[in-house]
Amino acid sequence: MSPARLLPLLALAALGLFLAANLGRPQQATIRSAMVGKPVPAFALPGLGDRPGLASTDLGGGEGPVLVNFFASWCLPCRVEAPQLKALADAGIPIHGIALRDSPEDIRAFLARHGDPFRRIGLDRDGQAAIAFGSSGVPETFLVDGRGVIRLQHQGEIRPEQVAEILREARRWR
Amino acid sequence: MIPSPAELGHLALWLAAATALVMAAAPLHAALAGLARPAAVTHGLLLVAAYAAMTHAFLVSDFSVSLVATNSHTAKPLLYKVTGVWANHEGSMLLWVLILGLAGLAVALVPLPLGPAFRARTLGSLGVVALGFLAFLLFASNPFARLDPAPPEGLGLNPLLQDPGLAFHPPTLYLGYVGLVVAFALAVAALLDGKVGPAWAKATRPWVTLAWAFLTLGIALGSWWAYYELGWGGWWFWDPVENAALMPWLAATALLHSIRVLETRDALRNWTLMLAIAGFALSMLGTFIVRSGLLTSVHAFAVDPTRGLFLLALLVGLTAWALLVWALRAPKVAEGARFAATSREGLLVVNNLLLMALLAIVFIGTLYPLALEAWNGRQISVGPPYFNATTVPLVLLLAVLMGVGPFLAWKRGATKGLGRRLLLPGLLATLAALAMLGLLGVTGVLTLLGFAAAAWLAVASLQLLARRGLTLGRAGTALAHLGVALTILGATASGALQREALVSLRVGEGFEIAGFTVTLEDVAPKAGPNWTALEATLAVQREGAPVATLRPQSRTYTSPPMETTEAGIAMWRAGDLYGVLGKPDGSGRWQIHFWVKPLIHFIWWGALLMAAGGVLALGGALRFAQLGRRRPAARAAPVPLPAE
Amino acid sequence: MAVRVALLALLLAAAAPAPPPVDPALGRTPLADPAAEAQAMRLMHELRCLTCQNQSIADSNAEQAEAMRALVRSRIAAGESPEAVRADLIARYGDWVSFRPPARPDTLALWAVPALALLVGGLVVRRLFR
The missing domain is CATH 1.10.8.640 (Cytochrome C biogenesis protein)
Structure with a gap:
């Protein structure tokens, strides 16, 4: 038997191994932002009326790193992550919020109910700031360092056990 | 206590597994060989019983069966109770083994001129495959799993699946897949026997033809369903689930042609066997891709990695076994007769080459994002721009050769009068391209070539039909090729001549598109048996005269709660006017997505014609096989074919 | 830095x-x-x-x-x-x-598939006609 006859069998084995190795890991479950490592995109969002909005010029003014949290009052996981955001704010990291496709009244009600860890809140009514950040949903949190460069993207809600890791990252980019 | 039908169905499934074991063991010892046929018949009947029990559970809404509770509802229309059996993972796998069982029953009963040992081996291979799938059903996705206590009401069927087009898509596709399993079993038996030649090809070709025809129909049904149900106006998205069905079809198409060469010229033996194995492996890979949730698809299916692993083990195990037999036995099955490059079989080899290149593109294109992300973590999308750019030139080249091939003689080189014969198709192809360029202002090179290729192939196929001495087989070839021409025409025209508008309108407002005036006359609520909807009324006029009224809906189903869009479609000539109602914008305007799609129906008419051609050719092959049996001498001699 | x-x-x-x-x-x-x-x-x-x-x-x-x-x-x-x-x-x-996938070194294999498949297939076919 010539060894070439075994080529199909080898190809099958390779395919089988490849597919098996990828089975547990669903493909492209989350689309990561390509903005990590790049400066914050230019944006300027209005505020809630009684408090200032958020613009790219508010980020990276030389002080320590800040978190930018995309949230919405209609988003369930955002409620789940509220205590963790509070913990991060209490640890001394400034957090700014960007509310996605939301109304000031709903946001106020949300903050009254679930707590308000935010320094500034920008209203992203039509989702353009989210696109500028390369964000694909809420909740999502970006770490921006003192020079205004995006250092980290956290997709989905921040779970209690992830708070320490985010604190560590924030200290790293001080 | 009398066991319930569902319990009996479960029992029948276990007994079917036992009979599959007998089928698999029969060829191992001469004393057992006689058991193969009765075992296969019993196996088939047991699966009919199991399937009937499941259908009964759906019909009487027996919610103590978990599958019925999660996928049915008392308020569901009767048709969807029947089709609901296979509109879910477990039930569709049950249908799969039922069809496989019926195929085994057929193999046990039809005349098979290659001897009892060959039949026992074929049934043995089928038994091995059936055993694998029954193990999958019984251990990893038991359709008869019970709920205690039974819930008072079921959860209902995904409304997207409550549709006649989709209801019959899976059985059709499965008939195709199972046909390929039979071809696989015949190939393994032939390898074990060492008897690969025209007689084997003759016995196998009807199965391949049948499988191919059903795959063609199944894919066409799926495409048609996606077109009118998903409401995006597209008919093919190069989605992983679609590609999963396309790959076995490409292999089956290649097999269909290479087995002709084997039958008439006793050549391409190893290659044909390899294609039979590949066709099976690819249909398994398709099932795996669809059921494992490995790739992101628009056609969302229940995802379960454990089941995926089981299916993968089946795919690799069964295929590895066949490839091992091939590696060990194929050298004994010499490649066969030689022939000139410009003979008909020469062109059929080129046809196989192009089909394999298409298969490679679809295969690599589908799996590449997964491989790249595993390799360096980078996420890419491989979508229509890639697949269209790579496959269209090959398909056009294939169409050109398909116009020539049937006019060539077997074995010999250049054929006299070929140029004269191709004059008319060539002329009309040029005319078609020029007309599109001049009259309709179509400029894309590939588009013009698409029109030309469709005209070329259509005229050449019609010429083939018009020739003297028409046999069933040749009529089948001509029809199938004509079908390909029509599909190419429909795909090219609906792409190049399509007009699309995405607008938002107040009631009473309208817009102009491709010579039509479309007016949004009304948006009103409407209620169906298990849904409520907002229905828009779109009046379409052309030159002041009404052409059609479209009623697209935005539906909300009650059980399970789900929102869908129902496109409003009206046929206009051989094309469609296609409207979709979107969301209101909050200021009294409604979003309307509207398309004019000329000639799009040719895509599915072409596929129907392909399948019909396959059935005609099948008739020819069966009649031929019978003639061969009556006159044994005719089988030994090279098959007589009219010199062309 | x-x-x-x-x-x-x-x-x-x-x-x-x-x-x-x-x-x-x-x-x-x-x-x-x-x-x-x-x-x-x-x-x-x-x-x-x-x-x-x-x-x-x-x-x-x-x-x-x-x-x-x-x-x-x-x-x-x-x-x-x-x-x-x-x-x-x-x-x-x-x-x-x-x-549309990018054209990069790590997608070379993807874009080369059609040519590669035809080339390899062509070589096999050539052996057949020799």
């Missing part, structure tokens, strides 16, 4: 002109200029909706897709080329957002 990053950031910030304002209504309404609308449509069919399963932003009803449509149409109306808009979105979401 830190200084270099800061400089780079400044450079990038200076080099990137402020994007033209996006009109959210353009997520739902076509551009008045049919040629520009056709350009936008062609591009929207090749951009992937982020929150959907394998759907283009032209086909999707999702709000995210609507926002991306508004961006595409606004940019094209402002005179940007479709390829520039595509490149900008790739800069934010990576190559995943475009249905």
Whole structure:
């Protein structure tokens, strides 16, 4: 038997191994932002009326790193992550919020109910700031360092056990 | 206590597994060989019983069966109770083994001129495959799993699946897949026997033809369903689930042609066997891709990695076994007769080459994002721009050769009068391209070539039909090729001549598109048996005269709660006017997505014609096989074919 | 290192002109200029909706897709080329957002498949006719 006859069998084995190795890991479950490592995109969002909005010029003014949290009052996981955001704010990291496709009244009600860890809140009514950040949903949190460069993207809600890791990252980019 | 039908169905499934074991063991010892046929018949009947029990559970809404509770509802229309059996993972796998069982029953009963040992081996291979799938059903996705206590009401069927087009898509596709399993079993038996030649090809070709025809129909049904149900106006998205069905079809198409060469010229033996194995492996890979949730698809299916692993083990195990037999036995099955490059079989080899290149593109294109992300973590999308750019030139080249091939003689080189014969198709192809360029202002090179290729192939196929001495087989070839021409025409025209508008309108407002005036006359609520909807009324006029009224809906189903869009479609000539109602914008305007799609129906008419051609050719092959049996001498001699 | 990053950031910030304002209504309404609308449509069919399963932003009803449509149409109306808009979105979401795979060393194998398949197949066939 010539060894070439075994080529199909080898190809099958390779395919089988490849597919098996990828089975547990669903493909492209989350689309990561390509903005990590790049400066914050230019944006300027209005505020809630009684408090200032958020613009790219508010980020990276030389002080320590800040978190930018995309949230919405209609988003369930955002409620789940509220205590963790509070913990991060209490640890001394400034957090700014960007509310996605939301109304000031709903946001106020949300903050009254679930707590308000935010320094500034920008209203992203039509989702353009989210696109500028390369964000694909809420909740999502970006770490921006003192020079205004995006250092980290956290997709989905921040779970209690992830708070320490985010604190560590924030200290790293001080 | 009398066991319930569902319990009996479960029992029948276990007994079917036992009979599959007998089928698999029969060829191992001469004393057992006689058991193969009765075992296969019993196996088939047991699966009919199991399937009937499941259908009964759906019909009487027996919610103590978990599958019925999660996928049915008392308020569901009767048709969807029947089709609901296979509109879910477990039930569709049950249908799969039922069809496989019926195929085994057929193999046990039809005349098979290659001897009892060959039949026992074929049934043995089928038994091995059936055993694998029954193990999958019984251990990893038991359709008869019970709920205690039974819930008072079921959860209902995904409304997207409550549709006649989709209801019959899976059985059709499965008939195709199972046909390929039979071809696989015949190939393994032939390898074990060492008897690969025209007689084997003759016995196998009807199965391949049948499988191919059903795959063609199944894919066409799926495409048609996606077109009118998903409401995006597209008919093919190069989605992983679609590609999963396309790959076995490409292999089956290649097999269909290479087995002709084997039958008439006793050549391409190893290659044909390899294609039979590949066709099976690819249909398994398709099932795996669809059921494992490995790739992101628009056609969302229940995802379960454990089941995926089981299916993968089946795919690799069964295929590895066949490839091992091939590696060990194929050298004994010499490649066969030689022939000139410009003979008909020469062109059929080129046809196989192009089909394999298409298969490679679809295969690599589908799996590449997964491989790249595993390799360096980078996420890419491989979508229509890639697949269209790579496959269209090959398909056009294939169409050109398909116009020539049937006019060539077997074995010999250049054929006299070929140029004269191709004059008319060539002329009309040029005319078609020029007309599109001049009259309709179509400029894309590939588009013009698409029109030309469709005209070329259509005229050449019609010429083939018009020739003297028409046999069933040749009529089948001509029809199938004509079908390909029509599909190419429909795909090219609906792409190049399509007009699309995405607008938002107040009631009473309208817009102009491709010579039509479309007016949004009304948006009103409407209620169906298990849904409520907002229905828009779109009046379409052309030159002041009404052409059609479209009623697209935005539906909300009650059980399970789900929102869908129902496109409003009206046929206009051989094309469609296609409207979709979107969301209101909050200021009294409604979003309307509207398309004019000329000639799009040719895509599915072409596929129907392909399948019909396959059935005609099948008739020819069966009649031929019978003639061969009556006159044994005719089988030994090279098959007589009219010199062309 | 830190200084270099800061400089780079400044450079990038200076080099990137402020994007033209996006009109959210353009997520739902076509551009008045049919040629520009056709350009936008062609591009929207090749951009992937982020929150959907394998759907283009032209086909999707999702709000995210609507926002991306508004961006595409606004940019094209402002005179940007479709390829520039595509490149900008790739800069934010990576190559995943475009249905047309990039041409890079690590996608060479993908783009070479047709030629490779024909070449290998051709060699096998040649042996057959020899």
